[in-house]
Amino acid sequence: MNDTKGPKGAGVHRSTALPMALGVVAAGCFATSFVLNRQMSVAGGSWLWTASLRYLFMLPPLVLIVWIRGGLPGVVRSLRARPWSWLGWSTVGFGLFYAPMTWASRAGAGWLLAATWQLVIVAGILIGGRVPRRTLAVSLLIVAGVALAQTQNAHGMDAGTVARVVVPVLVAAVAYPLGNRRLLGRDGLDGVQRTLAMTVGSLPLWVVLAGTAGVRVGAPGRDQVVQCLIVALVSGVVATTLFFRATDLVRDRPAALGAVEATQAAEVPFTLAGEALVTGISAPAPTGWTGLALIVGGLCLHALHPSRDQDPAPATAWASATPTRPEVPAPRPPSTRTP
Template identity: 45%
Template sequence: MARTILLGALAALFFSATFILNRAMSLEGGHWLWSASLRYAFMLPILLLWTLASGGPRAVAEALRLFGRNPLFWTLAGSIGFGVFYAGVTLAAAYSPGWVTATTWQATILATPLVLAALGRRVPKKGLAFTGAIFAGIVLVNIEQAGPLADVGSLWGVAAVLTAALAYPLGNQLVWEARHGGKGRIPRIDQPSLDAGRTPTLLLTIGSIPFWLVLIAVTQPPPPSQGQVIQTGLVALSAGVIATTLFLRARSRAKNAYELAAVDATQALEVVFCLAGETLLLAAPLPGPLGAAGIALAVGGLVLYVCRQV
């Protein structure tokens, strides 16, 4: 359990780059859709080269065969877990500081039990009590950020993050269900290569491509700047490849619903990493009393998860 939590914490460190760089690109006028879609455009060749370097042509062929056997499943899981998720995160960056988005993003910890229940898994009730503290923290941070009167943009930002917070665990859990036997319309994909993290990340990235193409065609955003392209490449490497691989590896090690919820709870550390990074790199103001209390509650929920398991 301790090693699993450590992997999740390392993933949170690299994930925090998402919120910091997305906010930086938003402040520079970059369109949120390029911040989202270019990340996966960069991730695809990086993951293919990584798979080729570590497993040779056979590993790449095996991954492509896995996609070819269940293209609808991987397209659905990729569109939800990578597409809807990251579109929501980048859209929110246009309205709120990164640490506010990162704190609101912790709603994904609350969404995990809902996803588990919807897919027929037993909800870890002893963990639900700890998520209450995390939810209270999210509320306090957003109350402070909104001020006396919340504008429509900030409300859209909150809605986008909450949608992303539900989509991410749903997409990941679909992969976990497929790897562990499948059920109903979820296919059984009994392949040990899915445990490494690299392979499911590659397959979900390929599966998300139709989502991005359709969204770009509908939205028709202005061309990205060179700076946005470079920063998106950094996000792709840090959060898209390293963090996602670590996180999916941690989830593959989970043996039951409680451990799955605990791994997802490690994302609370993103708030701390993001706040530190934004303060140092973007000169963002420190949170006030309500925001600080909210962060403490959100991170405290993770500590309770771990202490309860021990």
């Protein structure tokens, strides 16, 4: 696809459509973790098993997928060349993201976690450095919609419960984009390869958590194992690889990258729908529907009118820790890259 054809900006809009679509599909898959993690917590499952089993279960299918695609040697080379980089930033991007999220699921419903998690949109933008004002404004509109959509649910919750949800999710909302961006494009790995490399890099943490869970509460129950397997496959493998694929497609365009990250706001309506089916929560009030409309409207603005970001991303604080440009192959047009 040639972004220079057609009216000014039209090619940019078309080239952003696929990453945005992938981001929305990923958000729907990510929502399963909010719903099932809360269900496991209510059923008495240990958050230590919930966190560790997801990534332990992710490893075999990811290895198989990357091997079939012929990308396993590249992952191995990168892990051998930069073991401490993968260990550190994977622990941040996956470990400090998912462990706090599962811990928080003990204190609040999935909708509260999904709503608070949308602060990742603003966190990603701030971490990324200079971003057009319009992108920041639209992202803040989405966050406002999330807050409005969840106002009715927050009534009656004590401050301690809210804090036990908000604080760990705030940590996760900063850690996930930080770890992701520090490893974005590392050694030319694509989204699926990067998901595998980060899973391997974060394994020491999950082994420690699993060992701790075994000592403290014993083996996980059958239902928790099955639900963790579902989360691992749907949210861990499918959603993560789709989202990383989407960010790979726009990694040199900061406004489009912010727009793709904003698609995670779709997790809120997906989580509401999932909890309605699984736990029977009540439908949103008029204010809730208004908030959902703001979320959808913000996503449409991001998709239809991404800022003019044809120029490569400027040097930023997070980019300074990544390899120099010669280590990363020049991105090919989205239509020619491996799905």
